[in-house]
Amino acid sequence: MPRLLAALVILALFAAMPEVASAMGQSSLMTLAARILIYAMAAASLNFILGYGGMISFGHAAFFGIGSYTVGILAHHLASGEPLFGIIPGSGDMAVTLPAALLVSGIAAAIIGALSLRTGGVQFIMITLAFAQMLFFFFVALPTYGGEDGTIISSANSVPGLNMRRKATVYYFILGVATVYFLILWRLVHSSFGEVLKGIRQNERRMTAMGIPVYRYKLFAFILAGMGAGLAGALLANFLRFASPDIMHWTKSGELMIMVILGGVGSFFGPILGAAALLVLEFHLAGWSEHWQLALGAILLLVVLGGRGGINGLLARLAGGRR
Amino acid sequence: MSPLLETECLYKRFGGLVATDNVSLAVMSGEVHALIGPNGAGKSTLINQICGELHPDAGRIRLDGRDITGESAARRVHLGIARTFQITSLLEDASVRDNVALAVQACLGGNLRIWDRRAARGEIWRETSRLLESGGLDDRAQARCADLSHGEKKQLELLMAMAAHPRLMLLDEPMAGLGHGESRDMVDRLGEIRKETTILLVEHDMEAVFALADRISVLVYGRIIITGTPDEVRGHPDVREAYLGAEDAPC
Numbered sequence: 101m102p103r104l105l106a107a108l109v110i111l112a113l114f115a116a117m118p119e120v121a122s123a124m125g126q127s128s129l130m131t132l133a134a135r136i137l138i139y140a141m142a143a144a145s146l147n148f149i150l151g152y153g154g155m156i157s158f159g160h161a162a163f164f165g166i167g168s169y170t171v172g173i174l175a176h177h178l179a180s181g182e183p184l185f186g187i188i189p190g191s192g193d194m195a196v197t198l199p200a201a202l203l204v205s206g207i208a209a210a211i212i213g214a215l216s217l218r219t220g221g222v223q224f225i226m227i228t229l230a231f232a233q234m235l236f237f238f239f240v241a242l243p244t245y246g247g248e249d250g251t252i253i254s255s256a257n258s259v260p261g262l263n264m265r266r267k268a269t270v271y272y273f274i275l276g277v278a279t280v281y282f283l284i285l286w287r288l289v290h291s292s293f294g295e296v297l298k299g300i301r302q303n304e305r306r307m308t309a310m311g312i313p314v315y316r317y318k319l320f321a322f323i324l325a326g327m328g329a330g331l332a333g334a335l336l337a338n339f340l341r342f343a344s345p346d347i348m349h350w351t352k353s354g355e356l357m358i359m360v361i362l363g364g365v366g367s368f369f370g371p372i373l374g375a376a377a378l379l380v381l382e383f384h385l386a387g388w389s390e391h392w393q394l395a396l397g398a399i400l401l402l403v404v405l406g407g408r409g410g411i412n413g414l415l416a417r418l419a420g421g422r423r
Numbered sequence: 424m425s426p427l428l429e430t431e432c433l434y435k436r437f438g439g440l441v442a443t444d445n446v447s448l449a450v451m452s453g454e455v456h457a458l459i460g461p462n463g464a465g466k467s468t469l470i471n472q473i474c475g476e477l478h479p480d481a482g483r484i485r486l487d488g489r490d491i492t493g494e495s496a497a498r499r500v501h502l503g504i505a506r507t508f509q510i511t512s513l514l515e516d517a518s519v520r521d522n523v524a525l526a527v528q529a530c531l532g533g534n535l536r537i538w539d540r541r542a543a544r545g546e547i548w549r550e551t552s553r554l555l556e557s558g559g560l561d562d563r564a565q566a567r568c569a570d571l572s573h574g575e576k577k578q579l580e581l582l583m584a585m586a587a588h589p590r591l592m593l594l595d596e597p598m599a600g601l602g603h604g605e606s607r608d609m610v611d612r613l614g615e616i617r618k619e620t621t622i623l624l625v626e627h628d629m630e631a632v633f634a635l636a637d638r639i640s641v642l643v644y645g646r647i648i649i650t651g652t653p654d655e656v657r658g659h660p661d662v663r664e665a666y667l668g669a670e671d672a673p674c
Contacts, residue, residue: 287537287538287540288537288538290540290541290542291536291537291538291539291540291541292528292533292534292535292536292537292539292541292544293534293535293536293537294537294541295521295524295525295528295541296525296528296529296534298517299514299517299525302514302515302516302517303512303513303514303515305476305508305512306512306513306514306583307529308476308496308497309474309496309500309505309506309508309512309584310500310525310526310529310530310583310586310587311497311498311500311501311529311530311587312497312529312534313495313497313498314497317534317535320535324537
């Protein structure tokens with residue numbers, strides 16, 4: 101029950117944000133809120149494999165970027181009129197681009213996961229990082245889509261019945277997708293598969309002795325997580341009207357990981373709290389000094405050393421202490 | 424009668440050490456077959472090959488006549504081989520009930536369902552309660568696994584193996600680290616379990632072995648030197664020299 105209440109409060113806050121922002125005359129607040137929603141989705145997909153499944157992937161931004169580029173590339177070919185590979189026509193229709201982003205990032209996750217999940221521990225961290233960097237340099241080297249400058253998307257993808265030229269409409273669309281996304285994630289972590297995944301995090305040897313082929317289950321989780329990040333990336337491209345290699349750089353993977361750790365590894369609301377905390381801190385600290393990451397480092401150190409469970413754990417302890 | 428489990432000339436070496444040296448072992452359906460031998464004789468290595476965690480360099484393993492040498496460890500569980508670990512290996516963060524429930528779920532199937540509610544799968548919770556009761560752990564069901572005593576963890580391991588309804592149970596030193604009273608309880612418990620499944624028992628506690636085993640195989644330096652009834656094994660001079668005589672209090 102307190103969880104449902106917390107979820108409704110969070111949802112209400114985000115729903116009221118465009119009104120609040122325009123009342124305060126600060127349109128950048130809405131941009132901040134949209135970025136929090138999108139990054140929360142990406143961080144939550146990482147948390148699914150990292151927090152629930154125990155797979156420390158350091159290349160998760162690859163799927164974020166692939167989702168983003170799927171939208172960017174389809175928009176590019178729509179504008180130029182030339183089909184991709186001579187057969188796939190461009191598209192600016194959300195009903196095409198979002199499923200396409202899910203499909204492409206899912207396939208990429210299947211390939212990367214199938215190879216990297218054969219290892220474990222530090223090797224797994226390094227291999228996922230290597231794959232993400234390979235993709236980063238691949239897109240940097242693609243002049244058709246702007247190379248390291250990225251590709252511009254002339255307008256947000258169309259949704260029947262919605263005026264996607266309005267920034268607030270795009271924002272509400274993102275909020276809607278994020279809400280459905282987190283509802284699905286809630287079902288997922290409490291499903292039969294979710295329980296097996298939590299078991300795998302704790303003891304792979306035991307799960308094998310129970311008759312669970314661990315590798316296959318981890319790969320399935322890895323693909324689902326890749327698709328989640330791909331969806332977030334597709335929304336980001338729509339919101340920024342821009343896709344660039346920057347969002348698959350390894351520092352972006354690190355940022356997603358920081359959000360998960362800051363919010364609370366393996367907790368449902370952690371990634372939302374972590375994404376909000378990091379982006380709000382960035383928003384304010386960056387205004388004070390260009391060396392804002394120094395302050396961020398100190399805060400992260402406190403969270404990691406000071407308490408288990410990040411912000412989510414802290415809130416839970418505060419709520420528990422009052423009773 | 425054909426054996427339930429049969430290993431044929433199983434061979435495994437680690438570098439210069441031959442851990443399993445042409446082991447041919449037959450476990451008959453319904454028996455308790457004990458595997459004894461001094462430390463380092465290769466008992467655990469043999470168990471790990473039978474359950475599929477290790478792959479032999481040569482030789483075959485057959486379950487009920489079917490060659491399972493190439494099957495994965497997870498697949499073998501579904502074919503009917505369950506095991507316990509010498510050093511308990513459990514889901515330490517989860518409750519006792521959740522540990523058993525996951526073992527039950529793994530056996531029932533539907534593990535790839537992403538759109539159901541595990542909490543609402545009544546079949547899992549009914550079977551979990553039944554198992555917890557049968558193992559006398561129902562009053563500890565809510566306890567976190569990490570908070571259990573060593574003896575309780577050993578009991579839990581046994582329950583989780585039973586959840587798979589195995590035809591063959593591999594028990595790797597179920598008495599290890601138990602006090603005298605706990606050992607007796609475990610012997611009683613294994614006496615119950617043997618009615619439901621065939622057991623291959625690796626154990627150092629000779630009292631337990633002679634109380635339970637129908638047949639005993641003695642493993643020394645990776646080789647089986649004798650397989651026979653408890654009386655035959657007890658009286659065999661090689662066994663006395665290699666094992667029982669050399670160590671008055673085997674541990």
